Amino acid sequence: MKIIYCTHSVCNPGGMERVLVNKVTYLVEKLHWDISIVTTDQKNRPAFYPLPEGVRMTDLGINYSDDNVKHPIGKIFGYLLKRRTHRKRLTELLMREKADIVVSLYPSESSFIPLIKDGSRKVLELHFCKFFRLQYGRKGLLGLIDRWRTRQDERIVRKFDRFVVLTYEDKGYWGNLPNIEVIPNAAKFMGNTSSDLTVHRVIAVGRLDYQKGFDRLLRTWRMIQQTGRYADWHLDIFGQGEWHDWLQGMIVDWQLSDTVCIHRPTERIGEEYAASSIIVMTSHYEGFGMVLVEAMAYGVPAIAFDCKCGPKDIIRQGENGLLVREGDIEGLAQAMQRLMDDEPLRLRMGEEAKKVVDTYSEEAVMSQWTALFESLANR
Template identity: 45%
Template sequence: MKIVYCILGTFNSGGMERVLANKSNYLAQLGHEITIITTDQNNRKPYFPLNHTIRQIDLGINYTENNNTGLIKKLFDYPKKQKRHKKLLTDQLNKIKPDITVSLFDHDVDLLPNINDGSKKIVEIHFSRFKRLQYGRKGLWRLIDKFRSGRDLATVKRYSKFVVLTHEDKDYWGELDNIVVIPNSNSFPIFEPSLLENKIVIAVGRYDYQKRFEDLIEIWKDIQKFAPNWKLNIFGKGPDKNKLQFLIQDLGLSETVSLKDPVQDIENQYLNSSIIAMTSRYEGLPMALLEGQSAGLPLISYACKCGPKDIIDEGFNGFLIDEGDKEKFAEKLLELIEDDHLRKEMGKNSFNHSKNFSEEVIMQKWIDLFNETLSKKI
């Protein structure tokens, strides 16, 4: 098959970029012809390595150059960028002549159904139905987010297939006849789980509003009182780094909480840890929990929309905590820290449960979906 993926860029270290790299590499190794079309790559290298047979094309639209501009300029510039984007994307698809074109719900999502290049169009979403409303923006931006959230439903109906990550999220979209659930797979194979003996809790994600690491840092203030020898390592980058660093200092946690840059060998960091924690406001299907699970770590997370409830079996491989309940989160995290038997039992359950998300299992679902989509008449 000829398969094209459309995304803003592959230069970020985020979960979506990792998932795309893993899927593309897997399909390329099977002999499929894979092309990744980006809009904002700007000659930057992919953060995650790609198979040498994968072709990369950047259209140079540069949507992100307007990130820090005002609303009026964005409203004026965006239609012009969309018009140029559609023309250049149409030209490329007509040259490539793919069998399947996949949108990762980026700036191309409204354009692809109107491009008649002969390929079947599939859209996959890496966040939940209500993500736009969970940004927490106020005023006019809040109204815009509500409008765009409503338009999302009309958009996905125009695709041959619409892929969501969780059964929880599927229910939020209502009765759609083209909707399919395919979770992300494990990012990497781990054959021997963590021994869960190092006194380290790990968290992974972007330093921003979504991940709500300020809650985790405040929770750690209580943890440190009872487990002063344990450390919290948070791996990521993002706009809230300075704010989080100031919070760590203000709470007197500089000796036990560290903000660390993303690393290529994150699997070794999981294996060097004993618990993974997540305090997000919203998710799609959190890669950090999947990765921590594959390393055999017990999981503790806010029960946010969406994803944690599809990964964590309460009391079996971890704990689900009501959103914002920092006291309960601290209580259960401390229970995992202090009870070696419980921590290791949950860790063993995590490792075994991770097999349900193996790359072979998940990628076969994608291949079946592609074949099914192509077998139907246009």
């Protein structure tokens, strides 16, 4: 089978990029399918996660991200011009390649890719929740555009042969669409070890930007350290992004340098999970929350804000972790202190956390994807 994935880029150490590379690796090495990746903003940068031999990469050179620094009006006109070029170049490529399945990872080509009559079945794979455009709460012209595009999304997703979301929570927000299907992210478990949950270490993983909300985590940690009872606990954040310097400034200003450290992303994150006792997610919004599943596979109990979407599907309250009302900093501090104080509770939750492997293993999830692709190709 021949499949083409369309995405922004694969040069960043994000969860979306890791999921794509894991999926492609499975399809190539286990099923020997013909897989290509088409990007818009790769700019000759190498893939952060190594791709298997035989996967072809093509960058269309659209570079949407170049317009991020422009005034809102400039952003709008720049986007419209780039989208026109994007449609032309992608159409030429798809007509030439004649794939069985073309998967859009959203959102650049989603508005026009179902209209390209190259003979392939079209799949839209959403790695965010339905309301991801609204989470920033932008005002003025950009806020109007965000609301308009959210309404347009409901029309766009219906045009695909299959629309895949990551959680049942998100599926409920889209309503009774005839083409919608839930397939979670597969977590590629990186070892057979488990944390013994005795190390006084909290871990958080993700891009250093608004979405992941690490400023909220640092405010919580400051509150915890002000009690004077947790000087032997350490918080390690793994990630990179535009908020790095601001977050580092918070750490210095609040005199947290002895107990908090921001680390660059690592390909050996499994070793870091195994050396931690709690995983915390403070995102404003998610599509899934793969880092929760990955850490829980190592027996690490999870704490997360109950944001849209993902944590609700993964965490069973009080069994394998704790959910905290979205944005409740004090509640998050209480939840963290509860697990930090109670090692037997951590151990009980850690044993339950390991059971995520039954639902989110690579074999379980990829069997859903292969069934979907084969059913579409045989139609």
